[in-house]
Amino acid sequence: MSDSPRQLSLNAFIHPAGHHEAAWRHPWTTPERLFDVTYFQEIARTAEAAKFDGIFFADGPALRSDVEHGPAGTLEPITLLTAIAVATERIGLIATASTTYYEPYNLARLFASLDHISNGRAGWNIVTTGTDLAAANFGLAKHPDHGDRYSRAREFVDAVVRLWDSWEDDAISLDRENGIYADRNKIHEINYVGRHLRVRGPFNAPRTPQGYPVLVQAGASNDGRAFAGQYAEAIFTAHQRLSDAQAFYTDIKSRAAQFGRNPDHVKILPGISPFIGDTEEQAKALEREFNELTSPEYGLAQLGALTGTDVRNLELDAPVPVELFAAAGDVTDNKQSRLQVIAGIVERERPTVRGLLHRLAGARGHRVFAGTAEQVADTIEEWFTSGAADGFNVMPPYYPGGLEIFTERVVPILQDRGLFRTEYTGTTLRDHFGLPRPESQFSGSASAVQ
């Protein structure tokens, strides 16, 4: 393995009818299938046939306030990934779940079970939940502030990993002759006591095939980066420009090193939402076709929510007022970091209001790229070989066709260039990402009394 050239990771970010806001209105999509598990199983099989590392679902425990202008409501991602696990064999299965709105024991069980059922393919995208709509669904008067959420998130991950570690790998003895099922000296209480959480344990399931699921993270705020440097094994991130992605990459790798971690064991995967055509013109025409299906009223409402300003009276064909993003300087939370990305677009490109709405409709601030398969492969290679990315979170603008064209046209180019696997070399998500299987922190602790 160490002799082979460094390999890209590719992950398919699954989003209802596609990442483009208006994808559900395009005739190539099938929004009537969004609660049909076979729709998602087919997408996962497409990604698996192309040897992708994993698939990924975002999540939040609340309904967005606008249900009119696009798919609202989703299947719960851990059950959905379980249904996909049974219909696939190799591809990694990453679900988002909130440390703010779950109990660690319950969430640890769901992910451990997914890892057992999938034979080691589970990943957990750790979020603190960005929307304050969730609070009222959990009896809270208000969403906890960013610092409190991250402080709980640290405790949550510490407790959950200890639960996953609480059975040593060889705890089950299965001695039928003498009637001893498990060795009680290899199953440990964790006795976790934090400021937010107390969890005694032990866990009620054995250690999983991967030791524990891959820890994924997506926060780009200062707290988010600090958290990622300490805990994350893979990071989903949003960058418009190579230089920004390089700066982020360097920052996270050095933070990981400061925590005594091997920087190679933190995979950085920026989002890319590709419109692919036979020619660049065709690709850009396709992007325009999708943009023309968007609702300006909806886009203005989203922009208003993001900037905290009433923008409903902006002239669509006038330039975006730069002062709209005056507050975007300080990256205190994830919304701010997204706002900063958008402020950068406005500053550099001076788009019209309509132009900006179209940019945002593409993938909510992630990088949209319209070009030929060759051009898409070129930009992936450039970012991969110039210290900006270890791979990509592929965000097809429309499903399932937008993933299919990527796997049929872009993946073979990447394979021909020796950048991407032609066969899986391992069976677990850790194998695909090149991450080690962690040893249990309790391993041998019973015999540590010398």
Added chain:
Amino acid sequence: MSDSPRQLSLNAFIHPAGHHEAAWRHPWTTPERLFDVTYFQEIARTAEAAKFDGIFFADGPALRSDVEHGPAGTLEPITLLTAIAVATERIGLIATASTTYYEPYNLARLFASLDHISNGRAGWNIVTTGTDLAAANFGLAKHPDHGDRYSRAREFVDAVVRLWDSWEDDAISLDRENGIYADRNKIHEINYVGRHLRVRGPFNAPRTPQGYPVLVQAGASNDGRAFAGQYAEAIFTAHQRLSDAQAFYTDIKSRAAQFGRNPDHVKILPGISPFIGDTEEQAKALEREFNELTSPEYGLAQLGALTGTDVRNLELDAPVPVELFAAAGDVTDNKQSRLQVIAGIVERERPTVRGLLHRLAGARGHRVFAGTAEQVADTIEEWFTSGAADGFNVMPPYYPGGLEIFTERVVPILQDRGLFRTEYTGTTLRDHFGLPRPESQFSGSASAVQ
């Protein structure tokens, strides 16, 4: 449907290597497969081939304190049932989950998702959790008392059902032409405010194929019966004797009627754990063979925990001291109701200590029956036709063989007698149980302003 004779319901209660405490030590079982999803998928397919109504998993969010004397730890049941959903087509899928240790919004999502993924086969066995080991896994100094748990359970079910009802059945309009995905007047906040819980909603998924999952319950205490009469659509129960089962059946049906419910829409399913042989003698010999694999020390520890007395010094071949069950008169909680069942056995049968331990090893206080297939069918028919049961929760002493012999030998007899279906007549668990699909309580509420 109404012209056909009343039909039995049969449900397979899946328990690691079987319900007998020592099943995992018997050569017919495969305890090395307990974290292999295909083991459970195969059992489910066996039950489905025999046209069972459903399968069922018990659950609790804690590891039992004794991990030595039998299978400890489990896959999480909702993910496990999701994996089974994808490997089956018709059979109902019932999981236990705790109202004391879950958040309503999270649990509502998991079950709704299972109902969508299985096309309407989900059931929720509502428990308040009997073990105080769970409390320390959720940051509580002590397990809430029985009354508090039931008071929260009522609020929990009320809130969860409202979440499931919060999208009217036709809320998704999917109007691509005009860009309207859903009708916001058909998606409702629930604004639930109780003493224990506050949940605003709306839910973040559409109404499920069954309207909502079947509500199942298993508490036999006074609080449990009151709860069952008001909410339960199916009840799992434990009775040793026909007369006790008849009294319970009459009590629950009349409680349901008092709540204005149709008593036929509450299915009562006692447990039965059958050892089946070619002759009665052979069946009883098989039961003895399993009993001889039990550990008396383990049995005494369990009995001690149940009675709250140190019984480790009891003579195994002496009669059980009757005073051990002096406290069993008052049915204040579920443990007490189980204790009362056991006190009844002791009073009627005057067993030795070893004899009682063997009785309890069979199915933890549920009815163990050893006989021929004909005798098993006879007792099922007797209970079914004499006002004691609407069907049975079948608890094979060993898996998978103990279910296979039941489906191969007992089911055909029940079918020949016209008591049990030979084909499924519907597709959902509600169809199998003969339960109506509930209308959303918000249905038409937006237009109720006339």
